[in-house]
Amino acid sequence: MAVFTSIQTGSWQSATTWDQGAVPNLSVDDVVIAATHEVTFASGQSATLGSGRLISVLAGGTLRIQGTLSAYNSEVLVLGSLIVEGNYLYIYGAAELTIDPGATLTVTTNFYLASSGTVIIQGQMTLESGSLTDLFSSGFLTLEVGGTVQIYGTCYVEFSSQATIRDDFSIENGGYLSIYDNGTVFTIEDSGASFAYGTFFMSFGSLCEVFGYLGIASTGLLYVMSGALMNVYKDIRVGGKMTGGGKIVMFRREGRILDFNDNPVFVLDRAYGFSKALVA
Amino acid sequence: MPPLNPNIPQEVQDRLNRTPAQRKADLEAKRQARLDAMTPEQRAAAQAHIDRVNAVPDDKRPAFIEGSRLAVTAQSVKASVDGGMPMRDVLDQLDTTEMAAVDWLADALVAARGT
Numbered sequence: 206m207a208v209f210t211s212i213q214t215g216s217w218q219s220a221t222t223w224d225q226g227a228v229p230n231l232s233v234d235d236v237v238i239a240a241t242h243e244v245t246f247a248s249g250q251s252a253t254l255g256s257g258r259l260i261s262v263l264a265g266g267t268l269r270i271q272g273t274l275s276a277y278n279s280e281v282l283v284l285g286s287l288i289v290e291g292n293y294l295y296i297y298g299a300a301e302l303t304i305d306p307g308a309t310l311t312v313t314t315n316f317y318l319a320s321s322g323t324v325i326i327q328g329q330m331t332l333e334s335g336s337l338t339d340l341f342s343s344g345f346l347t348l349e350v351g352g353t354v355q356i357y358g359t360c361y362v363e364f365s366s367q368a369t370i371r372d373d374f375s376i377e378n379g380g381y382l383s384i385y386d387n388g389t390v391f392t393i394e395d396s397g398a399s400f401a402y403g404t405f406f407m408s409f410g411s412l413c414e415v416f417g418y419l420g421i422a423s424t425g426l427l428y429v430m431s432g433a434l435m436n437v438y439k440d441i442r443v444g445g446k447m448t449g450g451g452k453i454v455m456f457r458r459e460g461r462i463l464d465f466n467d468n469p470v471f472v473l474d475r476a477y478g479f480s481k482a483l484v485a
Numbered sequence: 486m487p488p489l490n491p492n493i494p495q496e497v498q499d500r501l502n503r504t505p506a507q508r509k510a511d512l513e514a515k516r517q518a519r520l521d522a523m524t525p526e527q528r529a530a531a532q533a534h535i536d537r538v539n540a541v542p543d544d545k546r547p548a549f550i551e552g553s554r555l556a557v558t559a560q561s562v563k564a565s566v567d568g569g570m571p572m573r574d575v576l577d578q579l580d581t582t583e584m585a586a587v588d589w590l591a592d593a594l595v596a597a598r599g600t
Contacts, residue, residue, distance in 0.1 A: 301515065
């Protein structure tokens with residue numbers, strides 16, 4: 206059991222990359238990617254970070270995952286850059302991935318969070334076009350104040366998973382957010398703002414709590430399927446399309462459905478007024 | 486404990502100084518706090534889904550997730566149809582590519598259930 210620290214840019218699987226002169230065994234070793242080093246976990250390689258172990262990527266350092274890396278009941282702490290461009294990154298079983306302020310997580314392939322696996326974003330998370338991110342079976346995503354998430358690819362939040370948004374979360378043009386099934390909750394807190402230039406999709410049984418800002422741009426689509434529920438505690442802004450068969454409940458008398466430029470969509474008093482159970 | 490390496494920030498050094506058992510205890514405490522923040526119904530649903538996934542072999546999990554998504558979509562369509570939406574209207578909204586996919590799925594489901 207040792208701490209392996211990178212001493213130069215290179216392959217994860219090369220002993221010359223590490224100060225210990227060997228390749229780390231993630232079952233028993235901790236790993237530090239030092240500043241200015243770019244370490245590549247190669248295509249075709251697979252490893253699981255064992256229970257209680259730690260991978261840290263320091264500021265200015267980069268870890269490229271081109272193979273398959275899983276973290277079970279363990280920690281991945283990113284102060285630099287983490288790039289997922291291979292088979293997948295899988296965080297599960299109480300494991301925690303933290304993207305510190307100023308750090309970046311870029312996903313161009315597949316990123317999975319499950320079984321209480323958690324990602325905490327204080328820096329920037331970018332899900333590139335063609336990528337798939339899947340929170341399932343009680344995966345947790347928390348976007349903290351100061352962090353940002355941009356979705357150009359596909360992101361599922363499903364099967365009792367939870368996403369909590371405390372800063373800017375945007376579904377870009379061509380991006381797709383899908384919230385699935387009973388017990389799945391997507392919460393935009395007071396400090397949070399969710400912008401949809403792409404598709405914001407809620408399926409049967411899912412719940413979205415909007416305490417902060419939700420805006421659907423002219424290119425965007427808000428799809429609330431039958432059996433889905435969106436609770437709005439302030440206003441929502443819809444400049445694009447809004448469809449489905451589910452419910453949007455306005456909880457405050459002064460709550461409004463506005464266009465993307467803050468103009469009221471409904472001007473009749475009854476459309477925005479008397480009940481905390483206005484169903485649009 | 487002084488830093489092992491002056492280039493390693495204190496935040497990371499503090500974590501490195503903890504034993505795996507301490508880290509596991511921290512992670513478990515945070516996991517429990519997240520679960521405790523759920524409603525009892527959400528917690529029960531989450532645990533039920535975790536148990537179901539854990540009972541499925543790794544190589545069958547993608548199929549399990551696809552099956553779950555299929556069931557959610559079926560529930561949504563059923564709710565709309567039960568609410569009075571004609572099934573024909575649902576199909577009429579599909580373009581050629583989407584219709585081909587739905588046709589394929591319908592045929593595949595019938596074939597799979599027959600095996």
